[in-house]
Amino acid sequence: MDHRRHGTNRSAGRSDGLITPHLHAVGTAVPDHDIHAAFLGWARSQIPNPREARLFDRMAARSGIGHRWTVLPVREDGGSPIGPGGFYGEAVLPGTAARMAIYAEQAPVLALEAIGALAERVPLDGITHLIVASCTGFVAPGIDQIVARRLGLAPSVERLLIGFMGCYAAIAALRNARHIVRSEPTARVLVVCVELPTLHMQADETLEPLLGQLQFGDGAAAALVAAEPVGLALGRPFATTLPDSHGLIRWDITDTGFVMHLSGEVPGRIAAGLADPDFARAVTGGVPAEGVDGWAVHAGGRSILDAVQGALHLSPDALDASRRVLAANGNMSSATLMFVLSEMLERTVDRGVAIAFGPGLAAEGFSFASAR
Structure with missing residues (x-):
């Protein structure tokens, strides 16, 4: 097979003599409510075919997943958002506007928690660039602007928002950070990925969509990329x-x-x-x-x-x-x-x-x- 149809196939080594950017540290954050078990019970109840319901149970048990976390608020009685009185408690699930309202509120909060965890590992002074990746919501001004304002970053900080690329958006974010540091050796790039997939739960009676949904949970991570040989x-x-x-x-x-x-x-x-x-x-x-x-x-x-x-x-x-x-x-x-x-x-x-x-x-x- 001709490898050119697949894309780039460059050597992993460095031969151009340019500076080598480094990932100094990573800070991570997840919400405090575990939705995994509640989702499994809800999803199984959606499947009318007993044979498929049993298959769902077997696949869920083999998923390798023990916990998934959500920003969705718990019910007044402390119960899961899946159930009467919860965000997903009605027969007709919430519309996109309601989901995006929670994204606009909670995505910056979780992103800042991850940045706080990063700040416990490395100093975050002198940030020159901010890259934010997120594919589970839209808001304008964007998450990048909200985060920059709440962090008190200088207005001169250059921002990049990477949206809707999906699971490999972290690669795109770190790749861009690498390019920036190689072209500007004094750059200090703050990279943030924040995703809230649990805002997009869908009712379905078929196996494949429900198995797909049981994979996803909310989380955020932040990293510092700079030239100093650390990390x-x-x-x-x-x-x-x-x-x-x-x-x-x-x-x-x-x-x-x-x-x-x-x-x-x-x-x-x-x-x-x-x-x-x-x-x-x-x-x-x-x-x-x-x-x-x-x-x-x-x-x-x-x-x-x-x-x-x-x-x-x-x-x-x-x-x-x-x-x-x-x-x-x-x-x-x-x-x-x-x-x-x-x-x-x-x-x-x-x-x-x-x-x-x-x-x-x-x-x-x-x-x-x-x-x-």
Whole structure:
């Protein structure tokens, strides 16, 4: 297969003599209400076919997810927002306007919690650029402006808002931060990913949409990227797409929120693609899998992690960081990879690869290594 149809296939090394940007630290935050168990009970009750309901139970038990967190308020009696008196308590679920009102209020709050966690790890003085990624809501002025104002950042701080890219938006955000630091060596770039997928729950009687919904939880992460050799050195980015796959992952904006379409074919298509050496090289930025000692793979779901691990013949513990993030939080869209990178900062990595899959079906990533 001709690798050129997949996208870039650049070397993971550095040969241009330019400065190497570094990911200094990551701060993370999740809301305090766990919605996972309540959702499972609600979703099972939606399925009229007893056989499919039992299958849902088995799939949920095998999902590798123990907790998912939501910004949605609990009921007056302290119960879950799924149920009478809760946000999702009526027969007709809330419209997009109601969901976006909560996004406008809660997304900045969660983003600032993540930034606060980051500030406990590294000083955040002298920020020159702010990059915010979010695909689960819209508001104007944007989340970037709201965050900048509440942080008291100077009006001269350059802002970039990355919207609606999906799970690989963290790659796009960090890639842009890397480009900025390489062109402006004194830059200090604050990168924030904040996602509230639980605002988009949808009633459905069919198995695939409900299984897709049970993956997602709310979360935020913040990182500092600068030139000083601290944390993780960010290598060259890469990007590719899987041919004839554009409909496998999709967001549709409707009158009742954003409807996620996550095809059950995705893990199999990823595994089949990675079986092709040219596609595998494109997905890993040309870094041989056997030489990688740090895998930061977006925790999109257990079956996706299994597909990557099996297709690349990785060791049984190679994706443990991703599996821990999935178990503790579910899939938080763009924020998820940042949670995994936070774990990578706690170890020494000689050659690492970060990968995220999302709408397209696209794979994007970059190489990384512990600072020298």
